[in-house]
Amino acid sequence: MPTSRASLPAAIAVAFLVLFAGLAIRKWTGGAFAKYAGVALYASLIYTLVIAIAPRLSPWRAAAIALGFCWAIEFGQLSSIPASLARRSMLARLVLGTTFNVPDLFWYAVGIAPMAVADGGLRARALHRRN
Template structure:
């Protein structure tokens, strides 16, 4: 495999592994904590998960571009909650509730960035030092 192609495949594999870890941590937080901590940790972890999925889909993207795509996606989901559609779908499906949420909450917009920023920074560090 060509070196550059190998790097992209490797980034994709690391991103998928990171997504699985973030998902497991998110489920653990949801199960074993509660209140404001669980709410905002969940929001940040959702942002982290979306970032890892963006990198898995497009491993060539620069870390900060991937962060912008992930943040835009998260914000689109959050602003979509201003309509009645996510709440309606969330009543019917646990998966829809986990992915789409149900109620707009402005502080979540910042929470997504809190979850995405360290992932983008870590991605940048790993790309600089691939050893």
């Protein structure tokens, strides 16, 4: 994960890879695996976007922001707004979802945690190389 604006292309590349993986899993698999893998990868994508926007955030702060965003989206599904928007736009459906699902709250954390750990490891490695 990037630690400066110079690494923005890397963050964007990772975001596209995560997005592609999520869409591929949803297309070529099914059932609970597809649903929860998609939820976890959505959260991974949000983490990557947070780092792309604010590369100097610590991994754990970025993880907290990404998780808060994902949870806000999920709790927003308790209203009728996301479902209404989803009926009009596939993009809204992909970004906002339609139905609140308690297990999604856990799977967001599952998607974010490995990204934050990898980000922290890459940053430590880069710092070690500089010293």
